[in-house]
Amino acid sequence: MKFDYKKDISPKYLLVFFSAICIVLILLSAFFPQTLKSVRNITGKLITPMQQGVNDAASFVYDKLEVFGDVKKLKKENEKLTNEVKDVRSELDKQQAELVELQELRDMYDLDQLYPDYKKTVARIFSVNTTRWFNEFYISKGLNNGVYEGCNVMSDDGLLGIVVESYDNYAKVRAIIDDRANVTGEIGNTGYICNVEGSLQTMEEGFLYATDIDKSAIINIGDKVVTSSVSDRYLYGITIGYVSSLSQDSNNLTQTAKITPTVNFSDIKDVMVILDRKQEVNY
Numbered sequence: 001m002k003f004d005y006k007k008d009i010s011p012k013y014l015l016v017f018f019s020a021i022c023i024v025l026i027l028l029s030a031f032f033p034q035t036l037k038s039v040r041n042i043t044g045k046l047i048t049p050m051q052q053g054v055n056d057a058a059s060f061v062y063d064k065l066e067v068f069g070d071v072k073k074l075k076k077e078n079e080k081l082t083n084e085v086k087d088v089r090s091e092l093d094k095q096q097a098e099l100v101e102l103q104e105l106r107d108m109y110d111l112d113q114l115y116p117d118y119k120k121t122v123a124r125i126f127s128v129n130t131t132r133w134f135n136e137f138y139i140s141k142g143l144n145n146g147v148y149e150g151c152n153v154m155s156d157d158g159l160l161g162i163v164v165e166s167y168d169n170y171a172k173v174r175a176i177i178d179d180r181a182n183v184t185g186e187i188g189n190t191g192y193i194c195n196v197e198g199s200l201q202t203m204e205e206g207f208l209y210a211t212d213i214d215k216s217a218i219i220n221i222g223d224k225v226v227t228s229s230v231s232d233r234y235l236y237g238i239t240i241g242y243v244s245s246l247s248q249d250s251n252n253l254t255q256t257a258k259i260t261p262t263v264n265f266s267d268i269k270d271v272m273v274i275l276d277r278k279q280e281v282n283y
Helices: 011-031 037-114
Strands: 120-128 136-139 152-155 158-166 171-175 182-187 192-197 208-214 224-227 239-248 254-261 270-274
Touching: 037 270, 182 208, 182 239
Parallel strands: 158 239
Antiparallel strands: 120 136, 120 270, 136 171, 152 158, 152 270, 158 171, 182 192, 182 224, 192 208, 208 254, 224 239, 239 254
16 A cells, blocks of 8 residues: 555644654754754855845845836936926917017007007908918908908008908908009109009019109119008008119100018918098099
8 A cells, every 4th residue: 555645644743743853953952052063064054155145135126126116216207307398398388479479569569650640450360361472361350340441451560451341340351462452652752653563473572563653753772662642542651662673664654663562461460450541532
């Protein structure tokens, strides 16, 4: 019959056996220390390296846990700094937008001071018919704000266009660069009459034509062109632009000038509407 120690030896007997051995060793160690000295030396030589290894392993694990804790701390600090940077950037963007808006208001104020005799209101462009030029667009004020058809519109330091349609809370503006636009102007201090013709094609090169200038007119490069007192739709004295070149026409009766407009027709946000209108004459 095969002996099975797991079944045939009871655990309680094993416990009693090993307990008895431990008691015997304790007694021998107490009463006969020299006898067990060699045993302790051997045991120390076996256990000490193991203990040192355990200590080294514990130190290694502790160091790694400490580094891991530092990494977690650094990640939290990095996340906090990242959020702070985002907040600072957001605040800077906000302040930049406020500065831009402040500059726009200053520009409107300066424009208002250039023409103190006219009653005016500021409006914002909210829709434009084309993407390249602001030749026809809609503004945020209309009949309820005193903006009617025929009101002149300005931007930068000069004439932008005229209101062609007005509704309760908005209006449609046609710029002087539009192909359908014509403005009677005056050139220089002597006030030579001309006709400033709207043209998107010439605006691609940065100018408008001022035609029908008397051949005897003495005009210099850089002369200012303003709206004429004889214009039927535009109030007097609003800057249109400046003469950039001049040429004699083939008919030998008139001259034609190239005019560089004052307004930047490719980038407009706010406009100033003159509420006073040109007096209409019924013939």
